[in-house]
Amino acid sequence: MAGSRDFFNRRLHSLLGVIPVGLFLLVHLTVNHFATRGAGSFNKAVNFMENLPFLIVLEFLLIYLPLLFHAIYGLYIVFTAKNNVGRLSYFRNWMFLLQRVTGVITLIFLAWHVWETRIRYALGQTELNYDMMHDILSSPVMVVIYLIGVLSTVFHFANGLWSFMVSWGLTVSPRSQRVSTYFTMIVFLALAIISVRTIFAFI
Numbered sequence: 730m731a732g733s734r735d736f737f738n739r740r741l742h743s744l745l746g747v748i749p750v751g752l753f754l755l756v757h758l759t760v761n762h763f764a765t766r767g768a769g770s771f772n773k774a775v776n777f778m779e780n781l782p783f784l785i786v787l788e789f790l791l792i793y794l795p796l797l798f799h800a801i802y803g804l805y806i807v808f809t810a811k812n813n814v815g816r817l818s819y820f821r822n823w824m825f826l827l828q829r830v831t832g833v834i835t836l837i838f839l840a841w842h843v844w845e846t847r848i849r850y851a852l853g854q855t856e857l858n859y860d861m862m863h864d865i866l867s868s869p870v871m872v873v874i875y876l877i878g879v880l881s882t883v884f885h886f887a888n889g890l891w892s893f894m895v896s897w898g899l900t901v902s903p904r905s906q907r908v909s910t911y912f913t914m915i916v917f918l919a920l921a922i923i924s925v926r927t928i929f930a931f932i
């Protein structure tokens with residue numbers, strides 16, 4: 730019984746990492762990338778998102794609750810799961826470790842980022858616009874924190890896609906797993922370039 734509950738939680742954790750949390754990450758990075766076209770374009774894109782009907786319900790159902798489950802169960806996995814030494818290749822062992830390390834960095838970064846933007850906005854302490862991000866990133870320390878936080882998040886998502894495809898039986902053979910290593914590396918590189926360009930567009 731405990732075994733099947735564990736299996737269910739594992740599957741749910743895996744699914745939520747891609748749908749909806751991973752999909753939200755892609756939407757979020759796309760909207761933010763409008764900053765590379767100037768403050769006006771970014772503000773227009775943010776305004777569109779802010780005016781979606783039932784925004785708060787959508788945020789809780791599609792972002793906060795799934796992310797909370799993924800993060801809490803993720804911490805449980807980080808601190809209780811057995812390591813894979815010997816079962817995986819040398820490269821995959823490193824990816825396995827990095828998946829856990831970036832999960833924890835992502836959690837700390839997201840807690841800070843959500844507080845600094847969404848919660849402060851809800852408390853009426855800031856506007857959600859280009860100037861808010863420009864002010865935050867006017868400090869070089871914050872630029873470094875954002876670079877580490879965002880790169881860690883996109884690595885965690887891209888590398889997570891690799892294990893997601895294994896978990897759900899989409900890549901079974903060694904060859905398909907090799908191909909998906911290249912695919913997820915390309916996903917990481919593309920998202921890393923998009924994110925770094927966006928951060929510098931606010932400076």
Ligand code: HEM
Nearest residue numbers: 743746747750751800803804832833836886889892893896
């Ligand atoms: C934007 C936020 C996040 C996204 C998009 C995301 C996405 C993913 C994806 C797609 C996977 C692969 C699922 C699988 O192996 O089947 C994964 C795995 C994992 N995530 Fe996250 N995640 C995020 C945040 C977090 C946070 C905050 C933690 C907290 C520590 C975390 C911990 C983990 C762990 C430990 C795994 C490995 C599970 C395993 O190998 O069994 N994730 N994540």
